[in-house]
Amino acid sequence: MNTMGNTFYRIRHWSRLAVAHAICLTVASACVFPLMWMVSSSLKTQRTIFSDPGLWVSNPQWSNYYLAWTRGNFGQYFFNSLLYTVLVVGGVIIIASMAAYAFSRLKFPGRNLLFILVISTMMIPIPGSFIALYVLLNKMGLIDTRLGYILPQINGGLALGIFLLKTFFDKLPQDLEDAARIDGCNKFQVYMHVAMPLAKPAIAVLAVFNALAVWNEYLLATLVFSRPELMPLQKGLMVFQGAHITEYPLLMAGITISIIPILTLYFIMQRYIVAGITAGAIKT
Amino acid sequence: MTWPRFRDLLTTYLFVAPAVILFVVFSLFPFIKVFQLSVFEWDGISPDMKFVWLENFKTALFHDKSWWTSIRNAGVITVLALTFQNFLALVLALIVDREIKGKNFYRVVFYLPPVLSGIVVGLVWNWIFDGSHGLLNHFLVFLGHPEWQRAWLADPATALYSVSIIHMWKGFGWGFVILLAGLQAIPRELGEAARVDGASELYIFSRITVPLMLPVFFLVSILTVLGTMQIFDIIIATTNGGPGFHTEVPITRILAAMLGSSRFGYACSLGILFGLLLLSISMVQMKLSKWSSRYS
Numbered sequence: 340m341n342t343m344g345n346t347f348y349r350i351r352h353w354s355r356l357a358v359a360h361a362i363c364l365t366v367a368s369a370c371v372f373p374l375m376w377m378v379s380s381s382l383k384t385q386r387t388i389f390s391d392p393g394l395w396v397s398n399p400q401w402s403n404y405y406l407a408w409t410r411g412n413f414g415q416y417f418f419n420s421l422l423y424t425v426l427v428v429g430g431v432i433i434i435a436s437m438a439a440y441a442f443s444r445l446k447f448p449g450r451n452l453l454f455i456l457v458i459s460t461m462m463i464p465i466p467g468s469f470i471a472l473y474v475l476l477n478k479m480g481l482i483d484t485r486l487g488y489i490l491p492q493i494n495g496g497l498a499l500g501i502f503l504l505k506t507f508f509d510k511l512p513q514d515l516e517d518a519a520r521i522d523g524c525n526k527f528q529v530y531m532h533v534a535m536p537l538a539k540p541a542i543a544v545l546a547v548f549n550a551l552a553v554w555n556e557y558l559l560a561t562l563v564f565s566r567p568e569l570m571p572l573q574k575g576l577m578v579f580q581g582a583h584i585t586e587y588p589l590l591m592a593g594i595t596i597s598i599i600p601i602l603t604l605y606f607i608m609q610r611y612i613v614a615g616i617t618a619g620a621i622k623t
Numbered sequence: 624m625t626w627p628r629f630r631d632l633l634t635t636y637l638f639v640a641p642a643v644i645l646f647v648v649f650s651l652f653p654f655i656k657v658f659q660l661s662v663f664e665w666d667g668i669s670p671d672m673k674f675v676w677l678e679n680f681k682t683a684l685f686h687d688k689s690w691w692t693s694i695r696n697a698g699v700i701t702v703l704a705l706t707f708q709n710f711l712a713l714v715l716a717l718i719v720d721r722e723i724k725g726k727n728f729y730r731v732v733f734y735l736p737p738v739l740s741g742i743v744v745g746l747v748w749n750w751i752f753d754g755s756h757g758l759l760n761h762f763l764v765f766l767g768h769p770e771w772q773r774a775w776l777a778d779p780a781t782a783l784y785s786v787s788i789i790h791m792w793k794g795f796g797w798g799f800v801i802l803l804a805g806l807q808a809i810p811r812e813l814g815e816a817a818r819v820d821g822a823s824e825l826y827i828f829s830r831i832t833v834p835l836m837l838p839v840f841f842l843v844s845i846l847t848v849l850g851t852m853q854i855f856d857i858i859i860a861t862t863n864g865g866p867g868f869h870t871e872v873p874i875t876r877i878l879a880a881m882l883g884s885s886r887f888g889y890a891c892s893l894g895i896l897f898g899l900l901l902l903s904i905s906m907v908q909m910k911l912s913k914w915s916s917r918y919s
Contacts, residue, residue, distance in 0.1 A: 467894010
């Protein structure tokens, strides 16, 4: 009787587990399949892509990638995206961490007011402000310049960055910094050589999040750029699609090129991303 | 104030100066400027701006059918995302949270679509939904129903729903990650203690999991509404608002008013109206959230 009960429970347990994995694996393949099909499409010829919907490509056209990179201009777009991502992420880290350090550790009149002001953009949805931003960039002569694309995005990353890093600095013990001050370090040296090295995990979260946001940004690129040689990948993809509407193999190759860096970053840094989403969700 | 004290304060302000300057120039100034521009008729370039008082808002509210269509469309996508996308996210989170091994594997895979840009996701699905040689149509032929084939994104009957499916495919993994984090924060002992006392799974779910998860549910739904109403790059990469106005959404209308017909003042008034709508929706949801936590 006892063994029978055991078997019953074991069967029930295993069948439950099988159903659970079956559901999850189905959804997981629904996530991955479109991407596999994209890669497979990128390796077909202009003719086979329409006649043969199969995933397996018997005669892969690796030259599609070369053509996309050169003739499709994706090499240029790729370089631009890389440049914008590095500069924006670097700018956000430096500017946000300095401000966050001051808001957390230094005393000055207007501290709380400035802090609330600077992070207020996280709370208020203003879907129309890009119109005025465009007008402003136009007046400043920043339309069709790299700077006009970089500065607003650095600003865009500041609110979350300052909030995240201030929370982090607030939790750090003060002793180390006091010791450094007694040893004769000035404020800047303490920030640079004591606080910043300790903040590495929070900075990693910040860096990954901003890198994803900048790499995937499209709206501002539409407003700022009309010259293709300055455009980032997302904008470049749309330009390519507009000009070569039926050249699916090259388009798919271009898309694949555009997601390789971001997926690499994602797989390496995914634990920071999970930490970041959770932290970002708590903030709201 | 003594000189060293003054210098000390000055260096302190240097820490926050870059952030504050960027904020004032690129956030605060545009924010105020939108309100100013919204009461003018202006093409964005010419020096003459005609003051029209609230005329732009009147036009938007009473004479612009495409604006209301765009809000309705975004509303449809949002309702679908709130129900199907979040339901899927919750079911998956519940499954993965429980006994299952490979938590991290599923988390990484489900969060893959949210990592991609709306443009990339839109373009790939554009090809899947392609009218002549798309994967979906090939699949329907394979199933023996060639008569079901259609240009999914160009057909008025299916365009909006196709866009919604793309959006939900991209979005559910994000909800999954937050819901799973919420579930994992519930102390295991609570469920185990109840189980020892003979409580059924359903009882545990409705009396322990749901009440403790309510704040997370509300958070996910608020963010889903805000994110989905502002959907835009998936639309640009697939239908660009068409066919007709069937997949127009507020942001594409604002862009069309601005870049398409050079009515900057009008675009600003649309932006303000839309911002107010989002603000009031999230305020209602927050009220509901407070109210529900008091009664559970």
